[in-house]
Amino acid sequence: MKISTKGRYALRMLIDxxxxxxxxxxxxxxxxxxxxxxxxxxxxxxxxxxxxxxLKTSRGYNGGYMLAKDPSEYRVIDILEITEGNLACVSCLxxxxxxxxxxxxxxxxxxxxxxxxxxxxxxxxxxxxxxx
Amino acid sequence: MKISTKGRYALRMLIDxxxxxxxxxxxxxxxxxxxxxxxxxxxxxxxxxxxxxxLKTSRGYNGGYMLAKDPSEYRVIDILEITEGNLACVSCLxxxxxxxxxxxxxxxxxxxxxxxxxxxxxxxxxxxxxxx
DNA sequence: TCAAATCCTATTGAGTTAGTAGGAATTTAA
DNA sequence: TTAAATTCCTACTAACTCAATAGGATTTGA
Numbered sequence: 001m002k003i004s005t006k007g008r009y010a011l012r013m014l015i016d017x018x019x020x021x022x023x024x025x026x027x028x029x030x031x032x033x034x035x036x037x038x039x040x041x042x043x044x045x046x047x048x049x050x051x052x053x054x055l056k057t058s059r060g061y062n063g064g065y066m067l068a069k070d071p072s073e074y075r076v077i078d079i080l081e082i083t084e085g086n087l088a089c090v091s092c093l094x095x096x097x098x099x100x101x102x103x104x105x106x107x108x109x110x111x112x113x114x115x116x117x118x119x120x121x122x123x124x125x126x127x128x129x130x131x132x
Numbered sequence: 133m134k135i136s137t138k139g140r141y142a143l144r145m146l147i148d149x150x151x152x153x154x155x156x157x158x159x160x161x162x163x164x165x166x167x168x169x170x171x172x173x174x175x176x177x178x179x180x181x182x183x184x185x186x187l188k189t190s191r192g193y194n195g196g197y198m199l200a201k202d203p204s205e206y207r208v209i210d211i212l213e214i215t216e217g218n219l220a221c222v223s224c225l226x227x228x229x230x231x232x233x234x235x236x237x238x239x240x241x242x243x244x245x246x247x248x249x250x251x252x253x254x255x256x257x258x259x260x261x262x263x264x
Numbered sequence: 265t266c267a268a269a270t271c272c273t274a275t276t277g278a279g280t281t282a283g284t285a286g287g288a289a290t291t292t293a294a
Numbered sequence: 295t296t297a298a299a300t301t302c303c304t305a306c307t308a309a310c311t312c313a314a315t316a317g318g319a320t321t322t323g324a
Contacts, residue, residue, distance in 0.1 A: 060322025063269045107147045122250045191301045192291025
């Protein structure tokens with residue numbers, strides 16, 4: 001029941017970009033140093049974010065990344081779903097339709113549905129704006 | 133960010149015991165069959181619960197397990213902490229005192245503290261009584 | 265042209281998960 | 295007294311995930 005380094009580092013990176021969003025493009029080298037994260041590992045994580053429209057990128061000399069939108073438009077839940085994968089706390093809640101044969105009579109299911117709700121409600125309520 | 137089979141199976145086993153608590157000692161064989169869980173695996177999980185005062189045990193012929201207390205006294209959070217280990221959503225929140233060097237200025241920490249709170253509040257609010 | 269940066273993909277050691285397996289100890293019924 | 299049914303204890307393992315490391319291709323500004 002742990003958030004992995006991918007999700008944690010991604011959030012720290014985006015907070016860093018939000019804090020420095022008046023500085024133009026920020027290189028991974030700078031972020032990696034400020035955040036004490038391996039630059040090579042951060043490269044992989046940023047590619048996950050880069051598949052979405054969250055970031056603007058500049059390659060080559062003086063290149064780097066910047067936020068594509070206002071910090072208030074980055075919900076923590078979206079950041080984590082991109083980097084951690086499905087946030088469902090049990091696998092039978094990963095899909096829209098519960099495929100588990102026991103779903104119809106499973107007494108424990110309501111625990112997981114409720115847990116899923118409080119987690120997702122909470123993470124939906126926070127944006128980068130709240131963290132800088 | 134998943135609850136493992138240990139926690140899920142333990143909860144299902146205890147719900148089963150709560151539902152059948154007027155039937156005397158219930159064998160793992162019966163529970164394993166009703167719940168479609170490997171008996172041998174369930175043996176390991178029940179030993180985790182058995183280290184606490186949650187269960188009464190009878191060995192030998194016609195032996196089995198029963199709840200030691202009223203279902204309302206079994207909080208889901210306690211069941212999961214015993215079987216899953218520490219439920220903290222990030223490792224820096226596992227101990228009473230946060231040992232992370234970055235804790236003093238980490239902007240992401242408040243996300244994890246808040247998430248930890250909503251998870252633990254929710255899981256503390258549910259008992260076996262609510263699930264039968 | 266060179267240096268600094270992103271982009272892309274392969275590999276790997278360590279740890280975790282979800283069991284399987286075998287047998288010892290205990291208890292009751294026949 | 296013996297056999298069967300049960301818990302108790304511990305070792306093992308295949309598959310998977312995590313957290314990087316690594317090497318180089320590509321792009322771009324000075």
